[in-house]
Amino acid sequence: MPVTPPLNSKLPQVGTTIFSTMSQLAAEHQAINLSQGFPDYDGPASLLERVDYHIRQGANQYAPMTGVPQLRKALQAKLLRCYDRKVDADTEITVTSGATEALFAAIACSVRPGDEVIIFDPAYDSYEPAINLNGGTAIRLPLLPPDFRINWDQVATALTPKTRMLILNSPHNPSGQILYPEDIQALQQLVANTQLLILADEVYEHMVFDQQRHLSLNLYPDLAARSFIVSSFGKTYHITGWKVGYCVAPATLTAELRKVHQYLTFSTATPLQRALADHLHAHPEEDQRLNLFYQQKRDFFNHLLAPGRFAFTPSAGTYFQLMDYSAISQEEDTQFIQSLITQAQVAAIPLSVFYQHPPEQLTWVRFCFAKHEKTLEAAASKLLQL
Ligand SMILES: Cc1ncc(COP(=O)(O)O)c(C=O)c1O
Structure with missing residues (x-):
C-alpha cells in the first residue's frame, strides 16, 4: 500500500477561502452571486x-x-x-x-x-x-x-x-x-x-x-x-x-x-x-472613465435598495458596498449569509471573515456591484423582500 508521508502544515489556520465557499454555495442554490469580486461583463x-x-x-x-x-x-x-x-x-x-x-x-x-x-x-x-x-x-x-x-x-x-x-x-x-x-x-x-x-x-x-x-x-x-x-x-x-x-x-x-x-x-x-x-x-x-462607470453602478444598486431595511453609507471606492442588516436580523453575519443564500437566493460575504477578532455585533455584509444592471435589479428585488 503506497504511503503518503504526513505534511506538517505551514498554514494550519488556512482553509478554503470564503470566496470559493460562497461562490460554491451560491451555485448550489442558484443564488445571484454578489459575493466574490468579479464583473459579470467582459473587458473591452x-x-x-x-x-x-x-x-x-x-x-x-x-x-x-x-x-x-x-x-x-x-x-x-x-x-x-x-x-x-x-x-x-x-x-x-x-x-x-x-x-x-x-x-x-x-x-x-x-x-x-x-x-x-x-x-x-x-x-x-x-x-x-x-x-x-x-x-x-x-x-x-x-x-x-x-x-x-x-x-x-x-x-x-x-x-x-x-x-x-x-x-x-x-x-x-x-x-x-x-x-x-x-x-x-x-x-x-x-x-x-x-x-x-x-x-x-x-x-x-x-x-x-x-x-x-x-x-x-x-x-x-x-x-x-x-x-x-x-x-x-x-x-x-x-x-x-x-x-x-x-x-x-x-x-x-x-x-x-x-x-x-x-x-x-x-x-x-x-x-x-x-x-x-x-x-x-x-x-x-x-482608466479615467472607470470612476464614473462604477459610481453609476454603486448609485444604481444603492438606489434600488434604499427603500429596504439595509442601512448603508455609499462606498467611497472599490466595487463593493457594505450593508448593515441589523434592522432585518440579529443573527451572526455568517449565519445571516447562509439564510441570505438559501432563502433570498443572493450571495454576499460576511464582514467578520476579514477580521481576526471581529468586533462585537458586526452586522454587515459585503455586496459586489460590478454587475449588469439586470443582475443588480434581480438581486435587489429579492433583497427588498427581507
Ligand atoms: C484588495 C485586493 N488586493 C489584491 C487583489 C488581487 O488582485 P489580482 O486578482 O490581480 O491578483 C484583490 C482581488 O480581489 C483585492 O481585492
Whole structure:
C-alpha cells in the first residue's frame, strides 16, 4: 500500500477561502452571486481581440522575466499621466501574475523570521498567509464600523523595533473606504526617519467616487521611495481571470522583488501582456472613465435598495458596498449569509471573515456591484423582500 508521508502544515489556520465557499454555495442554490469580486461583463472587445492577434502572431513563448518592454513603457506613461511620477521602466516596474503575486513577492523579499507587519482588519485575505510563510507576524489593527478609518495614534503605538512593513489598501476591500489627505500626512509623519517599508495595495485605484481623488502613494516622493505599489489590470479592464498585475518600486526594492518573482512564476502570459500594452497605448485615457462607470453602478444598486431595511453609507471606492442588516436580523453575519443564500437566493460575504477578532455585533455584509444592471435589479428585488 503506497504511503503518503504526513505534511506538517505551514498554514494550519488556512482553509478554503470564503470566496470559493460562497461562490460554491451560491451555485448550489442558484443564488445571484454578489459575493466574490468579479464583473459579470467582459473587458473591452478591442483588448480581447489583441490577445487573439498576438497568439496568432506567435507571441506564445516566455515573456521577459520583468514584463514585456512595451507594457512596462505603457505603465511608465500611465504613472506620469495619472500621478506625475517619473519611473524607470526597466528598473522600477515589474509585471506579475496578478496583484496577488506582486503582494506575495513584496512580502517575501522584505519579511524575515521575527519581523512584524502591520495590517488593518478587515484585511484582504492574502496578506497574512504570505507574512506567516516568511516567518513574520501580522499585527492586525482594527478599522471599526461605520467609517473604517485608520487610527494613526494606534498605529504609532503598535510600532516596535521589529516592525518591518505596513500594508495599506486604498481604496479598501471590503469597506469601500479610501485614504484622505490627513491620512497621508499622518503616514508621512509616522514613517519619516524610520526604516519602515510600505506595501500599498492599490488594485482599485480607478474606482474612487464623488469627485474624490485616489491618493496613490505614487503622488508622494517621500512615501514612494519606501513603497512597493501594487495594482491589477484585472480590476481596471474587467479581466480578473487573466491575473495580470504589476508592482512599482524604487530600483533597489524592485531588484529584490524580482529575485522572488523569477522563482515564483518567472513571467506572466506573453499574449496577455502584449494585448494590454497595445490597449494602454491606443486608449490611454480609458482608466479615467472607470470612476464614473462604477459610481453609476454603486448609485444604481444603492438606489434600488434604499427603500429596504439595509442601512448603508455609499462606498467611497472599490466595487463593493457594505450593508448593515441589523434592522432585518440579529443573527451572526455568517449565519445571516447562509439564510441570505438559501432563502433570498443572493450571495454576499460576511464582514467578520476579514477580521481576526471581529468586533462585537458586526452586522454587515459585503455586496459586489460590478454587475449588469439586470443582475443588480434581480438581486435587489429579492433583497427588498427581507
Ligand atoms: C484588495 C485586493 N488586493 C489584491 C487583489 C488581487 O488582485 P489580482 O486578482 O490581480 O491578483 C484583490 C482581488 O480581489 C483585492 O481585492
